[in-house]
Amino acid sequence: xxxxxxxxxxxxxxxxxxxxxxxxxxxxxxxxxxxxxxxxxxxxxxxxxxxxxxxxxxxxxxxxxxxxxxxxxxxxxxxxxxxxxxxxxxxxxxxxxxxxxxxxxxxxxxxxxxxxxxxxxxxxxxxxxxxxxxxxxxxxxxxxxxxxxxxxxxxxxxxxxxxxxxxxxxxxxxxxxxxxxxxxxxxxxxxxxxxxxxxxxxxxxxxxxxxxxxxxxxxxxxxxxxxxxxxxxxxxxxxxxxxxxxxxxxxxxxxxxxxxxxxxxxxxxxxxxxxxxxxxxxxxxxxxxxxxxxxxxxxxxxxxxxxxxxxxxxxxxxxxxxxxxxxxxxxxxxxxxxxxxxxxxxxxxxx
Amino acid sequence: xxxxxxxxxxxxxxxxxxxxxxxxxxxxxxxxxxxxxxxxxxxxxxxxxxxxxxxxxxxxxxxxxxxxxxxxxxxxxxxxxxxxxxxxxxxxxxxxxxxxxxxxxxxxxxxxxxxxxxxxxxxxxxxxxxxxxxxxxxxxxxxxxxxxxxxxxxxxxxxxxxxxxxxxxxxxxxxxxxxxxxxxxxxxxxxxxxxxxxxxxxxxxxxxxxxxxxxxxxxxxxxxxxxxxxxxxxxxxxxxxxxxxxxxxxxxxxxxxxxxxxxxxxxxxxxxxxxxxxxxxxxxxxxxxxxxxxxx
Numbered sequence: 001x002x003x004x005x006x007x008x009x010x011x012x013x014x015x016x017x018x019x020x021x022x023x024x025x026x027x028x029x030x031x032x033x034x035x036x037x038x039x040x041x042x043x044x045x046x047x048x049x050x051x052x053x054x055x056x057x058x059x060x061x062x063x064x065x066x067x068x069x070x071x072x073x074x075x076x077x078x079x080x081x082x083x084x085x086x087x088x089x090x091x092x093x094x095x096x097x098x099x100x101x102x103x104x105x106x107x108x109x110x111x112x113x114x115x116x117x118x119x120x121x122x123x124x125x126x127x128x129x130x131x132x133x134x135x136x137x138x139x140x141x142x143x144x145x146x147x148x149x150x151x152x153x154x155x156x157x158x159x160x161x162x163x164x165x166x167x168x169x170x171x172x173x174x175x176x177x178x179x180x181x182x183x184x185x186x187x188x189x190x191x192x193x194x195x196x197x198x199x200x201x202x203x204x205x206x207x208x209x210x211x212x213x214x215x216x217x218x219x220x221x222x223x224x225x226x227x228x229x230x231x232x233x234x235x236x237x238x239x240x241x242x243x244x245x246x247x248x249x250x251x252x253x254x255x256x257x258x259x260x261x262x263x264x265x266x267x268x269x270x271x272x273x274x275x276x277x278x279x280x281x282x283x284x285x286x287x288x289x290x291x292x293x294x295x296x297x298x299x300x301x302x303x304x305x306x307x308x309x310x311x312x313x314x315x316x317x318x319x320x321x322x323x324x325x326x327x328x329x330x331x332x333x334x335x336x337x338x339x340x341x342x343x344x345x346x347x348x349x350x351x
Numbered sequence: 352x353x354x355x356x357x358x359x360x361x362x363x364x365x366x367x368x369x370x371x372x373x374x375x376x377x378x379x380x381x382x383x384x385x386x387x388x389x390x391x392x393x394x395x396x397x398x399x400x401x402x403x404x405x406x407x408x409x410x411x412x413x414x415x416x417x418x419x420x421x422x423x424x425x426x427x428x429x430x431x432x433x434x435x436x437x438x439x440x441x442x443x444x445x446x447x448x449x450x451x452x453x454x455x456x457x458x459x460x461x462x463x464x465x466x467x468x469x470x471x472x473x474x475x476x477x478x479x480x481x482x483x484x485x486x487x488x489x490x491x492x493x494x495x496x497x498x499x500x501x502x503x504x505x506x507x508x509x510x511x512x513x514x515x516x517x518x519x520x521x522x523x524x525x526x527x528x529x530x531x532x533x534x535x536x537x538x539x540x541x542x543x544x545x546x547x548x549x550x551x552x553x554x555x556x557x558x559x560x561x562x563x564x565x566x567x568x569x570x571x572x573x574x575x576x577x578x579x580x581x582x583x584x585x586x587x588x589x590x591x592x593x594x595x596x597x598x599x600x601x602x603x604x605x606x607x608x609x610x611x612x613x614x615x616x617x618x619x620x621x622x623x624x625x626x627x628x629x630x631x632x633x634x635x636x637x638x639x640x641x642x643x644x645x646x647x
Contacts, residue, residue: 047537050541052537052540052541070383071539071540073543077541078541079537079541081534081538082534082535083532085532085534085537085538087552087553089552089556098542098544098548102548103543134475143538147541206389266359348614
């Protein structure tokens with residue numbers, strides 16, 4: 001296990017920066033999710049940590065030791081890829097033994113270690129079988145096992161490992177991964193573009209977009225106080241509402257809005273108020289923090305109403321639980337509780 | 352209760368064109384050969400039924416036996432040289448960029464040359480008096496003359512075939528290598544695999560089906576080789592480079608022994624079929640033999 005630090009790391013493919021300069025640290029034994037849309041640089045970042053890609057600039061430290069110039073096998077990293085990689089012609093046993101034999105271990109020690117790992121991964125009955133014809137989830141466990149079989153694994157990296165797994169096995173495998181994390185106290189980094197997967201799996205989520213890390217935080221923090229408009233949009237369904245507003249104090253349609261932001265935004269920045277649909281309320285009477293709006297539709301979704309409102313020209317969403325009064329179509333007031341909304345200046349949250 | 356489906360035989364009309372074209376292109380010519388093989392053709396209008404006579408004669412023919420042995424040695428040599436060489440070429444080729452395109456074009460060139468031209472090229476190239484190769488070898492002190500020395504003739508035919516056909520194996524293997532996902536190489540790097548281990552456990556298994564096609568193609572083609580040695584050596588010196596198809600042509604065209612030639616063709620056909628069948632089944636099981644592995 002190791003603490004992993006990236007210092008001023010950036011990477012370019014040709015002329016374009018796939019990864020903008022970043023400094024990040026991953027604590028020992030943490031379960032991290034690396035979340036972002038396709039093509040945002042998640043896999044590049046992962047491959048830089050494992051050593052498959054040498055970064056254009058910056059340093060990578062494992063427990064303070066500079067490993068930037070080291071090859072993947074010298075870094076003691078386990079990596080599981082999107083599509084299962086197994087050595088088809090070998091048995092499951094030989095697959096697991098492969099990294100150890102490459103290091104010149106004696107057969108006796110290899111056998112002991114392979115059986116240990118097979119027991120943890122529940123692969124024992126498959127050991128003598130040929131890896132070729134096995135199901136995708138077993139193959140993923142084998143490729144995980146090939147990483148874990150080496151002692152002192154610094155971290156286990158997953159690159160969207162459940163893409164090709166059947167939905168009903170996905171849950172099982174994900175739970176097994178979590179157990180493994182607790183049992184072995186592994187540092188895990190898990191790349192995904194699926195917010196549910198990220199939020200259920202990880203203690204901490206690293207959100208990326210366009211080669212940039214925009215927020216690192218607990219699933220709760222990402223939901224309650226997104227640091228960047230992208231996080232607000234990407235997490236939640238539907239994503240956070242952002243309503244353009246004017247100067248200080250912020251006003252929407254002439255109504256002054258008090259928010260949880262206490263600092264002053266930079267002068268000249270583009271301002272918006274951000275509020276989750278879960279917190280936006282619909283009222284029939286005016287009052288503080290209530291903006292005139294028109295309810296254009298209200299869908300019954302079983303346990304809640306999905307309400308669409310028009311504020312000026314802007315469409316916003318509100319989720320209202322069934323316990324409250326049904327919402328009628330027509331003029332109304334959108335209420336933004338001050339502690340649940342925040343001011344965003346040029347896409348970033350104002351503290 | 353099931354609804355009775357209307358049954359009729361109209362669908363046969365749809366396959367009729369295929370059946371007719373197969374009949375005219377394969378079945379009827381083949382049956383003509385079968386017919387010839389059991390008759391003694393005295394003149395175009397006069398023939399006598401002789402039964403197994405020609406088959407017995409052909410199978411006892413010592414010249415045919417030696418042609419067959421030569422043929423087997425030649426095909427074995429072709430496979431033993433061209434398959435590993437083709438794989439080695441494919442492995443050392445640049446994988447992308449203009450260099451890759453250039454190498455692909457250069458490799459494909461021998462495949463584009465008509466076969467009799469290949470023979471002519473080497474016939475001149477290897478001549479000791481005016482050919483570059485022959486001249487250089489002679490000047491270097493080698494006693495090289497493919498028109499007189501059987502050994503030299505053999506080597507020359509073999510080298511010509513390697514030059515002509517190894518690119519096919521290399522191109523097939525290259526395509527097979529390109530199809531291997533990058534993740535396999537990445538996983539192997541993480542597992543600390545050596546260059547040899549990557550070849551043995553990643554590349555070779557993934558090339559298996561492509562190589563099977565390469566081996567079968569090269570076996571069949573080399574077994575039927577005719578044009579190039581015909582132009583280069585004319586089967587000589589003596590009968591040193593007379594392979595099966597050339598011997599067959601000598602019989603059928605040269606001596607007009609249509610009956611024995613037809614019997615010979617059928618035997619020839621069955622030999623190729625049998626070899627391909629055996630080789631195919633052998634190769635199908637090569638990877639599967641490792642199923643058990645070294646498990647404890």
